Amino acid sequence: MSIFYLIYIEFMIRINAPHWLIFALWHLISFIFIAILLVITVIILVLFERKYLAFYTRRKGPNRVGTYGCLQTIADAIKLLFKENIEPKNIDKMIYYTAPLLVFSPIMTVWFLIPFTSGIIPFDSSCSLLLFMAILSIPILATLFAGFSSGNKYSLIGGLRACTQAISSEIPLFLCLISISILSGSMNLDSIVKMQNDSIFQWYIFPNILGFIIFFISALIVMNRTPFDLPEAESELTAGYHSEYSGMKFAMFFLGEYALTFILSAFIATLFLGGYNSPMGFYISDLLNLPIIFQEFLKNIEQFIWLMLKTGILILIIMWIRASYPRLTTEKTLIFSWYILTPLAIFNIFIMAIYKLLRSIL
Amino acid sequence: MQEFGVIFIFIMLSFILAFCMLIFSILCAPKTKNKVKELPYECGNIVNTDSRIKYNIQFLNYAILFLIFDIEIIFLFPFAISYEILGIFSLIEITIFIGLLLLGLIYVIRKKLLRFN
Amino acid sequence: MHIILSTIDNIYNWARSNSLWPLTFATSCCGIEMMSATASNFDIARFGSEVFRASPRQADLLIIAGTITHKMAPILLRLYEQMAEPKYVIAMGACSCSGGMFKNDSYSVVYGADKIIPVDIYLPMCPPKPEALIDAIKKLQHKIKQESLINRDAYIRSHKTNLQQKDDLDILTLKEDIQIFKMGL
Numbered sequence: 206m207s208i209f210y211l212i213y214i215e216f217m218i219r220i221n222a223p224h225w226l227i228f229a230l231w232h233l234i235s236f237i238f239i240a241i242l243l244v245i246t247v248i249i250l251v252l253f254e255r256k257y258l259a260f261y262t263r264r265k266g267p268n269r270v271g272t273y274g275c276l277q278t279i280a281d282a283i284k285l286l287f288k289e290n291i292e293p294k295n296i297d298k299m300i301y302y303t304a305p306l307l308v309f310s311p312i313m314t315v316w317f318l319i320p321f322t323s324g325i326i327p328f329d330s331s332c333s334l335l336l337f338m339a340i341l342s343i344p345i346l347a348t349l350f351a352g353f354s355s356g357n358k359y360s361l362i363g364g365l366r367a368c369t370q371a372i373s374s375e376i377p378l379f380l381c382l383i384s385i386s387i388l389s390g391s392m393n394l395d396s397i398v399k400m401q402n403d404s405i406f407q408w409y410i411f412p413n414i415l416g417f418i419i420f421f422i423s424a425l426i427v428m429n430r431t432p433f434d435l436p437e438a439e440s441e442l443t444a445g446y447h448s449e450y451s452g453m454k455f456a457m458f459f460l461g462e463y464a465l466t467f468i469l470s471a472f473i474a475t476l477f478l479g480g481y482n483s484p485m486g487f488y489i490s491d492l493l494n495l496p497i498i499f500q501e502f503l504k505n506i507e508q509f510i511w512l513m514l515k516t517g518i519l520i521l522i523i524m525w526i527r528a529s530y531p532r533l534t535t536e537k538t539l540i541f542s543w544y545i546l547t548p549l550a551i552f553n554i555f556i557m558a559i560y561k562l563l564r565s566i567l
Numbered sequence: 568m569q570e571f572g573v574i575f576i577f578i579m580l581s582f583i584l585a586f587c588m589l590i591f592s593i594l595c596a597p598k599t600k601n602k603v604k605e606l607p608y609e610c611g612n613i614v615n616t617d618s619r620i621k622y623n624i625q626f627l628n629y630a631i632l633f634l635i636f637d638i639e640i641i642f643l644f645p646f647a648i649s650y651e652i653l654g655i656f657s658l659i660e661i662t663i664f665i666g667l668l669l670l671g672l673i674y675v676i677r678k679k680l681l682r683f684n
Numbered sequence: 685m686h687i688i689l690s691t692i693d694n695i696y697n698w699a700r701s702n703s704l705w706p707l708t709f710a711t712s713c714c715g716i717e718m719m720s721a722t723a724s725n726f727d728i729a730r731f732g733s734e735v736f737r738a739s740p741r742q743a744d745l746l747i748i749a750g751t752i753t754h755k756m757a758p759i760l761l762r763l764y765e766q767m768a769e770p771k772y773v774i775a776m777g778a779c780s781c782s783g784g785m786f787k788n789d790s791y792s793v794v795y796g797a798d799k800i801i802p803v804d805i806y807l808p809m810c811p812p813k814p815e816a817l818i819d820a821i822k823k824l825q826h827k828i829k830q831e832s833l834i835n836r837d838a839y840i841r842s843h844k845t846n847l848q849q850k851d852d853l854d855i856l857t858l859k860e861d862i863q864i865f866k867m868g869l
Binding site for chain 3: 262263284290441447449452
């Protein structure tokens with residue numbers, strides 16, 4: 206068990222707490238931790254994207270609001286909170302109000318499945334991998350709800366196109382997950398990370414480089430990110446799937462997209478880049494000779510920093526791609542998914558199976 | 568089965584958090600109801616048609632194809648996990664399984680059922 | 685009590701003034717100046733207006749950059765009505781302030797956008813330099829910071845258009861369009 210859980214249990218036994226309270230409070234504390242992490246991450250990510258894109262176009266991003274603009278997202282969020290709640294005429298009320306919830310809540314739930322350090326795994330189960338992708342299929346459905354329930358025919362078409370694009374790229378995504386499961390033999394994300402722990406050459410990106418590329422591109426399509434972000438661009442043409450939403454409901458679409466970017470990058474880092482392991486094989490905090498408790502804490506902090514570094518590099522690459530490439534139309538994206546990505550992903554499964562067979566023979 | 572109770576609690580808590588944010592916004596926001604404000608948005612034009620139009624049938628093709636491949640993937644997951652134990656015979660079986668479904672995909676590609684025009 | 689209210693007012697106005705999202709509404713040459721104000725030498729993104737939303741439900745600043753013709757007038761009115769409160773308008777350029785160079789005797793131009801929608805900041809010049817647009821946004825921010833939460837409803841109701849005073853759907857018929865055509869002359 207992890208050091209945090211042991212300290213918590215000992216404290217609770219010392220004050221003679223009842224069993225249900227120990228159980229409930231532990232999960233509540235992990236929920237609060239994840240919620241705070243999510244809020245801080247989204248705030249930093251929105252600002253970082255603006256400043257990064259501004260750097261690419263030789264501008265300065267927001268720099269009046271706080272020092273170097275760090276309070277800009279907070280101002281945006283407060284403004285969106287107090288905006289009027291427009292309720293258009295021909296909407297389907299239940300689906301219209303449920304769609305932003307269905308976009309935001311699964312993305313927040315999925316934060317509980319990723320192993321952040323070896324001690325902080327909010328939900329450790331034997332099928333985290335499948336659960337991750339299954340829960341992430343719900344926001345795709347929510348874009349369809351949003352497009353259908355706004356009483357606007359262009360929103361309907363936009364929502365259909367966004368949904369079709371996303372489900373067409375879910376197939377190569379799942380197939381790459383199968384190739385990872387073949388390599389590791391389990392669907393538990395913590396076991397997958399622990400199997401990549403010797404050095405950088407144990408990371409799953411090296412046998413599975415094709416799977417990494419296919420997964421990365423499919424994740425870009427699911428996140429509705431350039432060069433596949435025609436659903437967002439449609440708001441600029443006539444109406445996209447979230448054109449009839451104002452205020453906090455729109456903020457959930459807006460912030461949910463950034464939360465999804467972060468958590469998919471963390472997922473790619475967990476599967477392919479070794480998760481919280483360091484590339485050298487040993488942790489820097491193991492070299493200092495400290496008493497065991499401090500060493501465990503420092504090791505957890507260092508593992509968290511490694512995971513954040515890898516996620517940060519992936520997010521940097523994603524935004525770099527956004528700054529550099531024009532958009533593809535929906536039809537081209539769909540043809541790309543079905544004609545090229547799916548057969549390549551199936552081919553990749555066979556390569557991984559043969560690789561695993563050869564490694565077990567030799 | 569008991570461990571999934573935890574993730575269910577997490578889903579409920581996330582829903583409640585998002586719901587509370589929505590309720591807070593609806594309570595604190597200014598309210599002005601106006602008939603023109605609630606019209607559908609079409610860059611300022613008047614909307615004469617119904618909003619539930621007939622859309623392209625090709626979307627149904629994509630949905631059916633996604634359904635078939637999704638169910639195939641569900642069958643592939645147990646194979647992936649127990650591949651080490653099962654050995655090469657299971658690989659040949661899975662090849663035949665995926666091959667049959669790939670034939671379907673090749674048929675769809677050759678018949679150009681995925682194009683929009 | 686007063687301290688709490690004024691602090692909440694300060695935070696509320698600070699948040700709203702530092703995150704004004706404009707609506708892409710560029711009809712004429714002033715639109716080019718607005719686009720160049722978002723580009724690299726004069727950057728509105730520094731003031732928080734980086735995201736130009738295309739849907740009026742998500743934008744809160746309408747920069748009328750360009751001439752308003754009789755054909756465009758009902759569209760402008762409907763777009764302004766479809767925006768979410770609290771909303772602000774900057775009339776950019778001489779044509780939307782007062783008709784500009786077309787005021788002499790043009791048959792197709794509405795002489796001033798404030799015949800149609802209520803305007804907060806007038807920005808003359810033909811076309812205004814991007815620095816002038818940034819100055820207008822700063823003046824709007826200063827104006828927003830003087831509002832207060834207590835009179836929020838009264839302030840919003842004071843910005844009425846013709847539509848709200850009549851409050852019916854006749855705007856959609858051709859008869860009402862002809863009436864707006866007559867408004868500019």
